[in-house]
Amino acid sequence: MKNPIIVPELRELILANKNAEIANFCRTGHPAIVAELISALSSKEVWQILKNAERPLRAEIFSHLDVDLQEDLVTTLNREELVHLLADMAPDDRADLFKRMTDEKQEAVLPALAHAEREDIRRLSAYEEGTAGSVMTSDYAMLPAQITAAQAIDRLRREAPNKETIYYAYVVDENRKLIGSVSLKDLILSRPNATIDEIMQKEVLFTRIHDDQEDAVRKIQKYDLIALPVVNEKDSLVGIITYDDAIDVINQENTEDMEKLMAIGGSHEHAVYSKTSSWGHFKNRAGWVVVLAMLGLISGLIVQKFEGLLLQFTILATFMPMLADTGGNTGSQSATLVVRALALKEISNKDVLAVLLKEFKVAILLGLLLGMITFGRVLLTGGEILLPEGCTIAIIGSAIALALSLQVVTATLIGAGLPMVASFLKLDPAVVASPALTTIVDITGLLIYFYTIKLIVGI
Amino acid sequence: MKNPIIVPELRELILANKNAEIANFCRTGHPAIVAELISALSSKEVWQILKNAERPLRAEIFSHLDVDLQEDLVTTLNREELVHLLADMAPDDRADLFKRMTDEKQEAVLPALAHAEREDIRRLSAYEEGTAGSVMTSDYAMLPAQITAAQAIDRLRREAPNKETIYYAYVVDENRKLIGSVSLKDLILSRPNATIDEIMQKEVLFTRIHDDQEDAVRKIQKYDLIALPVVNEKDSLVGIITYDDAIDVINQENTEDMEKLMAIGGSHEHAVYSKTSSWGHFKNRAGWVVVLAMLGLISGLIVQKFEGLLLQFTILATFMPMLADTGGNTGSQSATLVVRALALKEISNKDVLAVLLKEFKVAILLGLLLGMITFGRVLLTGGEILLPEGCTIAIIGSAIALALSLQVVTATLIGAGLPMVASFLKLDPAVVASPALTTIVDITGLLIYFYTIKLIVGI
Numbered sequence: 001m002k003n004p005i006i007v008p009e010l011r012e013l014i015l016a017n018k019n020a021e022i023a024n025f026c027r028t029g030h031p032a033i034v035a036e037l038i039s040a041l042s043s044k045e046v047w048q049i050l051k052n053a054e055r056p057l058r059a060e061i062f063s064h065l066d067v068d069l070q071e072d073l074v075t076t077l078n079r080e081e082l083v084h085l086l087a088d089m090a091p092d093d094r095a096d097l098f099k100r101m102t103d104e105k106q107e108a109v110l111p112a113l114a115h116a117e118r119e120d121i122r123r124l125s126a127y128e129e130g131t132a133g134s135v136m137t138s139d140y141a142m143l144p145a146q147i148t149a150a151q152a153i154d155r156l157r158r159e160a161p162n163k164e165t166i167y168y169a170y171v172v173d174e175n176r177k178l179i180g181s182v183s184l185k186d187l188i189l190s191r192p193n194a195t196i197d198e199i200m201q202k203e204v205l206f207t208r209i210h211d212d213q214e215d216a217v218r219k220i221q222k223y224d225l226i227a228l229p230v231v232n233e234k235d236s237l238v239g240i241i242t243y244d245d246a247i248d249v250i251n252q253e254n255t256e257d258m259e260k261l262m263a264i265g266g267s268h269e270h271a272v273y274s275k276t277s278s279w280g281h282f283k284n285r286a287g288w289v290v291v292l293a294m295l296g297l298i299s300g301l302i303v304q305k306f307e308g309l310l311l312q313f314t315i316l317a318t319f320m321p322m323l324a325d326t327g328g329n330t331g332s333q334s335a336t337l338v339v340r341a342l343a344l345k346e347i348s349n350k351d352v353l354a355v356l357l358k359e360f361k362v363a364i365l366l367g368l369l370l371g372m373i374t375f376g377r378v379l380l381t382g383g384e385i386l387l388p389e390g391c392t393i394a395i396i397g398s399a400i401a402l403a404l405s406l407q408v409v410t411a412t413l414i415g416a417g418l419p420m421v422a423s424f425l426k427l428d429p430a431v432v433a434s435p436a437l438t439t440i441v442d443i444t445g446l447l448i449y450f451y452t453i454k455l456i457v458g459i
Numbered sequence: 460m461k462n463p464i465i466v467p468e469l470r471e472l473i474l475a476n477k478n479a480e481i482a483n484f485c486r487t488g489h490p491a492i493v494a495e496l497i498s499a500l501s502s503k504e505v506w507q508i509l510k511n512a513e514r515p516l517r518a519e520i521f522s523h524l525d526v527d528l529q530e531d532l533v534t535t536l537n538r539e540e541l542v543h544l545l546a547d548m549a550p551d552d553r554a555d556l557f558k559r560m561t562d563e564k565q566e567a568v569l570p571a572l573a574h575a576e577r578e579d580i581r582r583l584s585a586y587e588e589g590t591a592g593s594v595m596t597s598d599y600a601m602l603p604a605q606i607t608a609a610q611a612i613d614r615l616r617r618e619a620p621n622k623e624t625i626y627y628a629y630v631v632d633e634n635r636k637l638i639g640s641v642s643l644k645d646l647i648l649s650r651p652n653a654t655i656d657e658i659m660q661k662e663v664l665f666t667r668i669h670d671d672q673e674d675a676v677r678k679i680q681k682y683d684l685i686a687l688p689v690v691n692e693k694d695s696l697v698g699i700i701t702y703d704d705a706i707d708v709i710n711q712e713n714t715e716d717m718e719k720l721m722a723i724g725g726s727h728e729h730a731v732y733s734k735t736s737s738w739g740h741f742k743n744r745a746g747w748v749v750v751l752a753m754l755g756l757i758s759g760l761i762v763q764k765f766e767g768l769l770l771q772f773t774i775l776a777t778f779m780p781m782l783a784d785t786g787g788n789t790g791s792q793s794a795t796l797v798v799r800a801l802a803l804k805e806i807s808n809k810d811v812l813a814v815l816l817k818e819f820k821v822a823i824l825l826g827l828l829l830g831m832i833t834f835g836r837v838l839l840t841g842g843e844i845l846l847p848e849g850c851t852i853a854i855i856g857s858a859i860a861l862a863l864s865l866q867v868v869t870a871t872l873i874g875a876g877l878p879m880v881a882s883f884l885k886l887d888p889a890v891v892a893s894p895a896l897t898t899i900v901d902i903t904g905l906l907i908y909f910y911t912i913k914l915i916v917g918i
Contacts, residue, residue, distance in 0.1 A: 028662070029662060030662070030682050032681055032682050032683075153647065156647070157647050157648060160644055160647065160648055166644055167626050167643070167644075184643060184647075185619055185625055185626075188612065188615070188643075203487070203488060203489070205489065220706075221703070221706050221707075221710070222491055223489050224491075224703040226626075226685070226702075243685075243702050243703075243706070244680075244683040244702075247679075247680050247702070247705070247706060247709065248680075250706065250709055250710065250713075251680070251709065251713075251803065254709075254710075254713040254717075255803075257717070258716070258717055258720070258795055258799055259795060259796070259799070261717070261720075261795075273796055273797070273799070273800035273805055273806060274800070274805060274806055274810070274813070274817075278817050278820035278821050279824070281796075281817070281821045282821050282824040282825060285792050285821065285825065286824070286825055286828055288788070289788050289789055289792075289825060289829065290828065290829065290832065292784060292785070292788055293781050293785045293832070293833075296780050296781030296782075296783075296784040296785065297777065297778070297781050297836070299780035299781070299784070300776065300777035300778055300779060300780050300781055301777060303776045303777065303779065303780065304773065304776050304777050307773065307776065311770075314763065314766065317759065317762045317763050317766065318756065318760060318762065318763050319756070319759055320759060320762065321755050321758035321759050321762060321901060321905075322752050322755030322756050322758065322759055323755075324755075324780065324783075325751060325752070325755040325758070325894075325897065325898055325901065326748060326751070326752045326755065328787075328894070328897065329747070329748050329751055329894040329897075330744070330748055332893070332894060333744050333748070333894075336718060336720075337718070337732055337740075338732070340714055340717055340718070340732070341732035341733070344710065344714070346732050347732060347733055351733070354733070358733075358740070361737035362737050362740045362741050365737070365738070365741040365745070366741060366744065366745055366748060369745055369749065370748065370749065370752055373749065373752070374752075377756070434791070434893065435784075435787070435791060435792075438784065438788075438897070439784055442780060442784065446780075
C-alpha cells in the first residue's frame with residue numbers, strides 16, 4: 001500500500017537539504033509506517049530520506065520496504081553504505097533479500113560485504129524454501145549453563161541491541177548442543193545467584209532445519225511460544241524461528257492452500273496480487289484451466305453418447321446442469337473441510353475411516369433432502385412434458401431424484417477421499433483442487449445420471 | 460487429537476492413589492502436551508489427575524483441554540475447587556469458557572466465584588464476537604510514568620506470575636488513559652534511575668474495544684508486536700491482545716474465508732471439523748446447496764429452450780459442459796485472488812478499476828489461448844460431424860471458440876467484480892462463494908454460447 005499524502009512535504013525537505021528534519025521524521029513513527037509513507041517516492045528519493053536516519057533505524061525502515069524497492073536500492077548504494085545497511089539488517093531479512101536478487105546483483109553485492117555477513121548469508125540462504133531453516137534467523141541469545149541468573153541478565157543486557165528477541169535465551173553445552181531454555185521472566189524472578197542450570201527448562205521444544213516450516217509454525221502456535229529453536233543433524237543450535245515470522249508463514253501457507261484449492265499455480269512464495277503482472281497471473285492460472293477444459297470434453301462426449309436418451313426424455317436436459325453443479329458443490333464443500341482440518345492438524349491419516357463415515361452420513365442427509373425436492377419439482381412441472389409410452393411422470397421423477405442422491409453421495413465421498421489419499425501419499429492435500437474435483441464429479445455424475453435413468457425406465 | 464498411548468499407566472496411577480507420581484507426571488512436559496495425553500481419559504479420571512497438579516499449573520493444563528471437556532469438568536467440581544481453578548485461569552480463556560456454557564451452567568457457576576473474577580468475566584464476555592474486546596485479556600502489566608526503571612522492574616518482578624506477558628508494560632495516567640508503552644528490554648537497557656516517562660515510547664499503537672478483531676490482528680502482524688493494547692471510548696486502557704491469541708484469530712478468519720468461498724454456512728467460531736456432528740455439518744452445508752440446485756435449474760431451462768439448435772448442431776452438446784466448467788474455473792480463480800488480497804488488506808475499494816483492468820488483461824490472454832485450442836480441437840474431430848447446408852466446420856469452430864473466449868472474459872470479470880462490490884457494500888467479500896459464482900457463470904455462459912452461435916451461423 002502506497003501512501004501519497006505527504007509526498008510533496010518530503011520532496012521539499014529533500015530539495016532544501018533539511019537533513020535534521022528528515023532524521024526527525026524517520027524517528028516519529030513505527031518503522032513500518034515510515035516505510036509506507038516514503039514508498040510513494042522514487043527509489044533515489046527514498047535513499048535521500050533513509051541516509052539521514054540513524055544507522056540501526058535505517059535498516060529497520062529499509063526492511064519494511066517492498067522487496068522490489070529494496071533490490072533497486074541495494075544495487076545503487078556505494079560500498080560503505082551497503083556494508084552498513086546489510087550489517088544492521090536482521091539476518092533472516094538479509095538472507096531473504098539476497099535470495100531474491102538476480103545472480104548478477106548477488107555478485108555485485110557480495111564483495112562489498114564483511115566476512116561475517118557473507119558467511120551468514122551463505123548459510124541462511126542455503127536452506128530450501130519451505131523448510132524450517134529457510135525461515136529461521138541466526139540472531140538468538142545463547143547462554144552457558146554454569147553462569148548465574150545475575151550474570152545472564154548482564155550478558156543479555158550487553159547483547160540485547162543486536163538480538164531479535166532476548167525474552168528467551170537458549171542454553172547450550174560446549175558443542176553448541178541445545179540443553180535447555182530460560183525466559184527473561186524466569187531470570188528476573190529467580191535468586192540472582194541461582195545458576196542457569198538450576199532454573200532452565202530442560203524439556204525444550206525444537207525443530208530440525210530440514211523439517212517443514214508448517215510443522216515448526218504449528219508448534220509455535222500450539223504451545224504459545226515466542227520463539228522456537230532450530231537444531232541441525234548433530235542437535236546443535238543453529239537458529240530460532242520467531243513468532244512474527246511464524247505469523248507470516250501462516251498467512252503464506254493459507255494463501256497457498258486457498259489458491260491451490262482454486263487450481264492456481266505458481267510458487268505462492270512472496271506472491272502479492274498487485275505486484276504480480278498480468279502475464280504472471282496468466283501463467284499461474286492457464287495450466288490448470290486448459291487441462292480442465294480438455295477433461296471437460298469428456299463430459300461432452302458422454303452427453304453426445306446419450307443423445308438418443310435425451311431426445312426421448314427432453315426433461316432430462318433440464319435437470320442435467322443442476323445435477324452436475326450439485327455434485328461439484330457438495331464435493332468441493334467436503335474437500336475444503338477436509339483440506340482445512342488436515343492443514344490445522346485436526347485430523348490425520350489414521351482418521352480416514354472416521355472422516356469418510358461422517359461425510360457419508362452428511363451425504364445421505366443432503367442426498368435425501370435434494371432427492372425429495374427434485375422429485376417434487378419434477379411432479380410440479382410434469383403436466384407439460386411428453387413422455388414415451390409406459391413411462392409415467394412418477395417413474396421419471398424418482399429416477400432423476402435417485403440419480404441426484406447417488407451423485408451427491410459419490411461426489412461427497414470423492415471430495416473427502418481425494419485429499420486423504422493425497423495426504424497418505426505425502427502429497428499436499430490442497431492439490432486436489434476444487435475445479436479439478438468439479439470436473440471429475442461432472443463426469444461421474446453424468447454417467448450415474450444416464451445409467452440410473454436407463455435402469456429405472458428400463459430402456 | 461487424543462493420545463491413548465499412556466492411558467493404562469495413568470489409570471494405574473489413579474487406582475493406586477499415587478498422588479506424588481501424578482503430580483510429577485503433570486510437571487514433566489508442556490501443559491499442552493499433558494492436556495493432550497490425559498484427554499483420552501474419562502472426565503472423572505481427568506480430574507483425578509488434575510487435582511494432584513500444583514495450582515497455577517493445574518489451570519494451565521485445564522486451559523489446553525477441549526472446550527467440551529472443560530465444560531463437563533467445571534460443573535462437577537465443588538465450590539472451592541472451582542473458585543481456585545477459575546481464579547488461576549487467564550481472564551480471556553476463563554471468559555471464553557463462560558460464554559460457551561449454557562445459561563443453567565452459568566448460573567450454577569457464578570455464585571461460586573469470587574467477586575473480582577465475577578466482575579472480570581462479566582466485563583470480558585460482554586463484547587460481541589468478532590470485536591477486539593472479545594479476544595483481549597485483562598491480564599496486562601501497567602506502570603505509572605513517574606517511577607524509575609529499577610522500580611518498574613521490581614514491580615514487574617512482583618506481578619510477573621499473574622500476568623500474561625511482562626515483556627511489554629503499558630504506561631497510564633491517573634485516569635488510566637494510555638500514554639505510552641515500555642518493553643522489558645528497554646527497562647533492562649536503560650539507566651536504573653531513568654524515569655519511565657523518559658524511556659517510554661510515546662507513540663503507542665492501539666485498537667478500540669469495538670474494532671473488528673481482524674483489524675487489530677493485522678496491526679500485530681504488520682508491526683511485529685507481542686501485544687496490542689485495547690482502549691475504550693474514553694481512551695482508557697481496558698486490555699491487551701497477545702500475539703498468541705492473534706495467531707488463533709488469523710487461523711479462525713482464514714478457515715472462515717475458505718468455508719465461505721465454498722458456500723459452507725455456520726458460525727465458523729470455534730468450529731472444529733471432528734467436533735461438529737454430522738447433523739451440524741448437514742445444516743451448515745444444506746442451505747446453499749439447495750439454493751444453488753434451484754438456480755441450476757435455470758441453466759437447464761436455457762438448454763431446453765435451445766434444444767432445436769442442439770439438434771441441428773450435435774457438436775454443440777460436446778462442447779457445452781466444457782464451456783460451463785471453464786467459466787466456473789476462471790471465475791473462481793479470480794474471485795479467490797481478489798478475496799484473499801482484500802482480506803490481507805493488499806488491495807482496497809479504491810483499487811477496483813486497477814483490479815478489473817488487470818483481470819481483463821489476464822482474461823483476454825486466457826480467452827485467446829482457450830479459443831485457439833478449441834478451434835483446433837473442433838477442426839480435428841470435424842470430419843465425422845454432420846452440419847446443415849451452408850455451414851462449414853470452420854464457421855462452427857470459430858463460433859464455439861469465440862463463445863468460449865467471451866465466456867472466459869465475462870466469468871473472470873464477474874469473479875473479480877462481485878467481491879469488490881461486496882466489499883464496497885461493507886459485506887464480507889467471501890460471501891460471493893465460489894459455488895454461487897459457478898452457478899451464475901453457468902447461466903451467463905449458456906446464454907453467451909447459444910446467442911453467439913446463432914449470430915455467427917446466422918440462424
